[in-house]
Amino acid sequence: MSIDHKIAKELKALRLQNSYSLDDLAKLSSVSRATISRIENAEVSPTTQVLVKLCKVLGIGLSALMIRCEPDTPLWVKADQQKQFHDPALGFSRRCVSPPHSDYTAEILQCELASGSSIDYDSAPVNELEHHLYLQSGQLALTINGQTYALQAGDCLRYKLNEGNRFEVIGTQKAVYLLVLVKRD
DSSP, X not given: OOHHHHHHHHHHXXXXXXXXXXXHHHHHHTOOHXXXXXXXXXXXXXXXXXXXXXXXXXXXXXXXXXXXXXXXXOSSOOGGGOOEEEETTTTEEEEEEEOOOTTOSEEEEEEEEOTTOEEEESSOSSTTOEEEEEEEESEEEEEETTEEEXXXXXXXXXXXXXXXXXXXXXXXXXXXXEEEEEOOO
């Protein structure tokens, strides 16, 4: 089963578990009913921004949704087994280097965002989730909790999200960064 089919199955299950109709979820998430229906039927691959909006309403973080799609994450994850998510419209890719696991509190993601691209998140997926972002290459402007930071290659920013945020590539080189997420106990 493809990742799009697994995401479709999990999103629909979460919607039904929360007793939301397609119309309810559309209204609460600001994602059109038609888009949600096409995602649940695996007719389209959801964008990162759409997934974040749906996850927020459904009460689950994006990483937690992804682990539900791959529940048997081994402790040793070889490079060719690390799951990837691509959003070609944004020029964004996310690789789960060390995916979430029920026995551990941190996960590591490697992300790439194309030059000239930006991602706006309307809200924090999970309030007070600890983040450590290490910029490997490129330049990245992050607006976190209302403050903008201009990161250069080698810089590290740690933060806890409480509201929307923005990732914007500065310059002509794509931004490649590691993101460590640490869940609360």
